[in-house]
Amino acid sequence: MATIKDVSQRAHVSPATVSRVINGGNGVSDVTRAAVLAVIDELGYQPNAFARSLATNRSGGIGVVVSEVSSAVYGGILQGIESVTERHGMHLLVSSGHARAERERKAFEFLRQRRSDALILQLDGAQDAEVVAWSRLGVPLVVVGRRVEGLADRCVFLDNVAGGELATRHLLDRGHRRIAHIAGLPSIQDARDRFTGYLQALADHGVPFDASLVADGGFVEEGGQRAMRRLLEGGEPFTAVFAANDQSAAGAMRALRDAGLSVPDDVSVVGFDDTLLAHYMVPSLTTVRQPLREMGQAAATLALARLGIAAREEVNLRFEPVLVERESVAAPRAGHTPA
Amino acid sequence: MATIKDVSQRAHVSPATVSRVINGGNGVSDVTRAAVLAVIDELGYQPNAFARSLATNRSGGIGVVVSEVSSAVYGGILQGIESVTERHGMHLLVSSGHARAERERKAFEFLRQRRSDALILQLDGAQDAEVVAWSRLGVPLVVVGRRVEGLADRCVFLDNVAGGELATRHLLDRGHRRIAHIAGLPSIQDARDRFTGYLQALADHGVPFDASLVADGGFVEEGGQRAMRRLLEGGEPFTAVFAANDQSAAGAMRALRDAGLSVPDDVSVVGFDDTLLAHYMVPSLTTVRQPLREMGQAAATLALARLGIAAREEVNLRFEPVLVERESVAAPRAGHTPA
DNA sequence: TTGTATGCGTTATCAA
DNA sequence: TTGATAACGCATACAA
Numbered sequence: 001m002a003t004i005k006d007v008s009q010r011a012h013v014s015p016a017t018v019s020r021v022i023n024g025g026n027g028v029s030d031v032t033r034a035a036v037l038a039v040i041d042e043l044g045y046q047p048n049a050f051a052r053s054l055a056t057n058r059s060g061g062i063g064v065v066v067s068e069v070s071s072a073v074y075g076g077i078l079q080g081i082e083s084v085t086e087r088h089g090m091h092l093l094v095s096s097g098h099a100r101a102e103r104e105r106k107a108f109e110f111l112r113q114r115r116s117d118a119l120i121l122q123l124d125g126a127q128d129a130e131v132v133a134w135s136r137l138g139v140p141l142v143v144v145g146r147r148v149e150g151l152a153d154r155c156v157f158l159d160n161v162a163g164g165e166l167a168t169r170h171l172l173d174r175g176h177r178r179i180a181h182i183a184g185l186p187s188i189q190d191a192r193d194r195f196t197g198y199l200q201a202l203a204d205h206g207v208p209f210d211a212s213l214v215a216d217g218g219f220v221e222e223g224g225q226r227a228m229r230r231l232l233e234g235g236e237p238f239t240a241v242f243a244a245n246d247q248s249a250a251g252a253m254r255a256l257r258d259a260g261l262s263v264p265d266d267v268s269v270v271g272f273d274d275t276l277l278a279h280y281m282v283p284s285l286t287t288v289r290q291p292l293r294e295m296g297q298a299a300a301t302l303a304l305a306r307l308g309i310a311a312r313e314e315v316n317l318r319f320e321p322v323l324v325e326r327e328s329v330a331a332p333r334a335g336h337t338p339a
Numbered sequence: 340m341a342t343i344k345d346v347s348q349r350a351h352v353s354p355a356t357v358s359r360v361i362n363g364g365n366g367v368s369d370v371t372r373a374a375v376l377a378v379i380d381e382l383g384y385q386p387n388a389f390a391r392s393l394a395t396n397r398s399g400g401i402g403v404v405v406s407e408v409s410s411a412v413y414g415g416i417l418q419g420i421e422s423v424t425e426r427h428g429m430h431l432l433v434s435s436g437h438a439r440a441e442r443e444r445k446a447f448e449f450l451r452q453r454r455s456d457a458l459i460l461q462l463d464g465a466q467d468a469e470v471v472a473w474s475r476l477g478v479p480l481v482v483v484g485r486r487v488e489g490l491a492d493r494c495v496f497l498d499n500v501a502g503g504e505l506a507t508r509h510l511l512d513r514g515h516r517r518i519a520h521i522a523g524l525p526s527i528q529d530a531r532d533r534f535t536g537y538l539q540a541l542a543d544h545g546v547p548f549d550a551s552l553v554a555d556g557g558f559v560e561e562g563g564q565r566a567m568r569r570l571l572e573g574g575e576p577f578t579a580v581f582a583a584n585d586q587s588a589a590g591a592m593r594a595l596r597d598a599g600l601s602v603p604d605d606v607s608v609v610g611f612d613d614t615l616l617a618h619y620m621v622p623s624l625t626t627v628r629q630p631l632r633e634m635g636q637a638a639a640t641l642a643l644a645r646l647g648i649a650a651r652e653e654v655n656l657r658f659e660p661v662l663v664e665r666e667s668v669a670a671p672r673a674g675h676t677p678a
Numbered sequence: 679t680t681g682t683a684t685g686c687g688t689t690a691t692c693a694a
Numbered sequence: 695t696t697g698a699t700a701a702c703g704c705a706t707a708c709a710a
Binding site: 013014015016017020027028029032051053054055056057 | 679680681682683685686687688
Binding site: 679687688694 | 703707709
């Protein structure tokens, strides 16, 4: 493999000049530049990334911690990140945290040691305090999909409270009053926020909260199914349900179908995330979309800005959820109570 | 940030000794080792990855080119790859090729220049000849999800012909004789192989091939929908359809529903890939599963073996498809022809 | 505009 | 078992 020295000798210039040509080429005469370029081409010379990194203390890599390298829910974030890093010639070091604090810590340390120029973190397990501690370690760091107290200026997140409100309000606007909620994992802030939004929407419409209409779905399909069964068995009537994510909504719909109830005729359902399956379910699922790609792009732009690479443009940090209307919501049947 | 020199001075040994301690520590007395380790801990010393790479000419990174960083279809491959690289302390450099030769070439060059110790390629666009040329460039290279002629010993792939056969045979076994096929992108080998499997199964059962029962679905939902519409309009009767992937199967089912036909009562449907949506469709989709995680793991193991890192165990290269039976297939109705 | 010389932090070779 | 020292390949401060 040809080195900068090989090029310099063959071009009858110094290594420094070759280096200049490679890096922008300021302060090099046109003739020398052309000569050097010719030799570079001739030799098929490519700078050694290691040596360059050692000299500049830059890797050209952005480390990313995600809950899962390929996630049906958060995949869009990674796509968004890549779309901008690619444009700036940076590469991606990806490691997954599996939504567990310990694994996330390991992934973080790993990527940091590998000298990522900056880190983008999508964390589920780690505590706020820990993330704050990490932020003091020197590596520029951006958090995505979460708002960490104390790092507000480097967090790209969805307003989940607004999302919960949006979903619930949509049902209220259609005339529903008895609206159940299938909650997500209580350990996850997103889940709590969506629940808060649900409560706020009810309060805004003067609908009293009924705790017996809330069941735990744990963000998974089976959980949603069990939750819906419990709600039906509970005997408290309701005409609609807001599930904290699409998967638990799918489970709920399955339980409703098993109980011989029709969606949306007997019960309306709203999900959250707008994952692929929302489109494919029958009836297709009305849900709340997270603009994941855009969030990923914002996070990456923020990270690059911290490195002085991307223009320090205005980056949106708080993203608003969007209601995607499909077929799973209808007005409540007059005088009908399914449960 | 502390360097090896700082450690050596404080421990009153040479940098060389510190280096030895870090890398296995052979040929170091227990006392010195303990002393060095203590200082390392005290200073929070971490070796500089760049310098180490420059000296060893190894990055500890595996480059991966995938069609999409987060793909509903191929995501499992990346998960499988990560599960083994993680175990060996290697990191992942990920870049996407967007299923286009030009982008794939760029991604390959990029990762190669970034000095990945090895590359794992999941390619859709690049020609075989090009991949073979790449393999001569020096970087150990493994291809996944495809069998490249001339690189057979480093290709991890699914037997797509067997998959096409499996799907078609399943329908034949249920008594279907008029079986349509919604083909995938003709430019992609997988699509052609699945079609070949379809033909073979028909031939094995003595069922004559009818070209008017084949329509192009292009691997996408709308394509599948259009294809099914064309098949129905074509007027040739059929009682089942094998779609080259789940998405086009979903489109086909949509078209059938729009035409007032029932799945599986009027028409049975088999898909391919066993993506998430197969589980969520109504009726849920009988389909052919690719063992993607396992394939990813095999590819990674192969790559590490080429680096002399993982044990050179026997790695399975050819993977067999698995039929996943769900609700979209039934025996044909006696004397009934939908189209 | 160009060249010289040095440093970046390791690993590895060779002696001791 | 340990140490001195030369690579590794590039960027850059300083000189010319």
